[in-house]
Amino acid sequence: MAEREHPADWERCAGCGALVYGKRWTRTLHVCPDCGHHGRLTAPQRLDQLLDPGTAEPLGAVPALHDPLGFVDSRPYAERLDRARADTGLDEAVLCAAGTVEGQPCVAAVMDFRFLGGSLGCGAGALVTHAARTALDRRVPLVLVTASGGARMQEGVLSLMQMAKTAQAMAELDEAGVLTVSVITDPTYGGVAASFAALADVILAEPGARMGFAGPRVVEQTTGETLPEGFQTAEFLLAHGMVDDVVPRVGLRPVLGRLLGLRTPTGPLPPGDADAILRAADDLAGCDPWQGVRLARHPERPSTLDYVRRLVDDFQELHGDRLTEDCPAIVAGTGRLAGTPVVLIGHHKGGSDLGERRRRNFGMAGPAGYRKANRLMRLAAKLGLPVVTLIDTPGAHPGPAAETGGQAAAIAENLRLMARLPVPVVAVLIGEGGSGGALALAVADRVLVCANGTYSVISPEGCAAILWKDARAAPAAAASLRLHPGDLLGLGVVDGIVPEPPDGAHRDHAAAADLLEAAVTAALHELIPWDPERLLADRRARFHRYGTGDRTGPTAADWSQS
Template identity: 60%
Template sequence: MTTLETDSDTRTSWMVCPFCAAMIYAKRYDRGGRVCPDCDGHGALTADQRIDSLIDSGSAQPIEPAETLRDPLGFSDSRSYLERRGEAQRRTGMDDAIRCVRASIGGAPVVLAVMDFRFLGGSLGSAVGEAVTTAAEVALSARVPLVLVTASGGARMQEGILALMQMAKTSQALRDLDDAGVLTISVITDPTYGGVAASYATSTDIIIAEPGARLGFAGPRVIQQTIGETLPAGFQTAEFLLEHGVVDMICHRSALRDRLARLLALAADSSRRVDFVESVPPVRRDPATLPTRDAWQSVRAARELGRPTTLDYLSSAFDEFIELHGDRLSADCPAMITALARLAGAPVLVIGTQKGHTAGELARRNYGMPTPSGYRKSARALRLAAKLGLPVITLVDTAGAYPGITAEEQGQAVAIAESLKLLAGLPVPIVSVITGEGGSGGALALALADRVLVFENAVYSVISPEGCASILWKDASAAPRAAAALRVDSTALLELGVADAVVPEPHGGAHRDPAAAAAQLRRALRHSLAELGPLPVTDLLDRRHYRFRAFGLPTTNHQEK
């Protein structure tokens, strides 16, 4: 970064942006959080600058980790390690490449560990490993979330194998937080590589990346030399990683404090439960009170493009939501939505399939048919709900899991099977709502629940009517006859005991009045969660077990409604 000064009278300084080479007024750059006003490039912050930008003023309490070996190998290249380290200390005013504090963000308590790339490239040595581990232990003792802000070139070579051991040491500390149900968040800044990337930076519950931040195990130069290929544009950047399922979200520096405050508030309120039960249930539980439906008309209504989607309901039926992305393996399936949200003030986790309202959106969302990465993303969200003790709400509107070559190559059947088994033993209340189409195992993978609600015009079936007609009638035009035979409509589903209740829709269907449909969904969810919330985990799991254990036996009363 180049800084130019004018005459000494005005002392007006200018600098060259390290990203776009534009001339920037330095004071404006600093006031903007060191983000270029021309290209939006996010420049480096010191650990102290980062902490000041995130925490509530005056809330910082320093955390002092134990002393570590200063030069365990007696290492020297052209200069001794002690000399290099001493110079870094004088230049940065830090003992090592990290600063740890207890503080609050938006009033919510937090432990913050922030790396500083200026100190020997933010390399992971014994002091950094001890600081991260100590911060995790403080978070564990206080039962408050841990936020890690990373910036590193990798493990510190001058400390040899002991630097490598810090990866194991810090991973062990984060596992202890997992076992205790303490939320962990990492904020990836540019760059984050090597041992830091392959340990605590990517083993947190939620990974937030700044725009353009690079993250990877091996650096691009090493990769190019190894494989002898040109790397794709944007390789290892935050945007590349979001597309490939590695990070949950990209957050601009100007919005980061608010995003963290909202996440920390959700964690702080995790024990809060929905406690409102209406005297007259907002759902229909008695099949005798419902009309006999034309199954094919229900199929057509369920497929209306105007029906609200999961994202529509998240925006209108819930107080707020923060979407989470990625399966942490290879992709972020756009047909599956996962989000932390609030319902009537209480934190919940929402998972839902996502179609769309236009041809373009339908194509981009894979017509609401999740791939294996979608089910693995939802499984990751379910495990987070279990860790934090959050009720789960699933919104199902899909023709089924995606039936393609790549899906089979990536283990579609295994992904669905794992989701079913995970839901069967999840130690939190689960409410599933069939909002449109409930297609086969792709729908059931989100609907093994304590309460299964079905919208009035929704359908739920082992196969599409067209598929059934083609196989059994040898004629796709027999789909209406197949729909009636399969008994896919909401009244039939309630009679069969597959649905616990039917959610009424506005006159003409949910697509006619999405706002009214969202209000009805909100009431139904609040009522169901209020009923399930007081149940001990053992009772909850027993009831869920017997609910599904009874299917196919000569009874329709699978549990106390």
């Protein structure tokens, strides 16, 4: 007769109530195989899951007050601490260790909700700060895994001070150029959400994890409002621009490995191909500007994600502006282009599918898109990574929501930031380069245009309607605006032209990607060895001379010989 399984061999899913066999529960990392609900992990379990086997190096204890107020409610706080320590086997609500994730070194600070609800008190704050300073000393990334109900009331205002203390530690890592990553687990509220959890360079969240300053019951009781479905969940936060991505637990290690492996490019670079970029306007003589406009707008022309899929290894898309939303017209993330770590940002029109093109606003970004780009460029500057932008937009989104959201200010902020980025910036007009919406990603050290790309202050139709009083004069306006790549090169607005397959990039995406990769690699090969002072001085001189009649500065010959 078969031995009856003990009830302890089964776990009940908190999401759907299903019973899951214990060994299967362990294999799925406490994720329900029926509904996908992510069960809570203890801090030791989390470290075991994240760090490579055998690499965990526990960080020692740090001094902290443990009962600063002598607080007593129905029980003395000291007794509550003793009980939490006995129940969890931990000294505090945070467990810290150094180790590696997919071979990449890091320091991890992991919260345990079992310990007084993961509340942030003096001891927890001291441990998070200690982990941050260890990461600073070792110059390795800091990974924070959060689970907390908020500040620890029994420690009064001193628990409040831990928010500022940990935020200060995060600022020190920013100043030193050390990557920080938060992993939001369920729940993350109050003082933790409003300090170190929200200050990381990259914020990942597990599916269904909730994060907010005030809990939903407090919000409803205070405002009297009925909250929307999924309020404060990871998916809600992603849609509203607050987190970079929602990552299932099984996929967390690979994502972290990609992020932790980002390094400032060092050592010899692969040689650039001087012939990958056309530098003479005569190379495109005889082309019709209006035909070029039509090809730049072709719905089957490759856009940013098409190029990313073919050219960028280990691409990790990052979302959101941390304020309001994630703009789908701008794609941004990190990866490796021809082996070089880069931050890549670009407009994405959505391909030939009309529904997807509408969802992407036809590549017309709103303020959140430009703020997302701004955030990623600041991350590039912090980590010393080159920036590559792919520009393909009719222009910035002109709707009332964009205007009330601060469209002009968002574009202006990008222009100012890009003018002072201390890292190489290469911009490529891969399709349409429409007005300020294009320029917001094009204040660069090297500006290239594809052979059928355009760059203009206004669309030919718009120009024709205003000046010719007849939209049918668009072909004439296209010629007069001199938006053709050969004209742009002659005006000094672009540095070179990226060749395309015969009859246009839409005919052969793979060949177009190869040509683009060769051109961008050649530009990066030249720029990466430059120090920030040289980059900034050259960029300043470049944009200063536009419209002055002064054509001094690096020539095509200087570029090819540098």
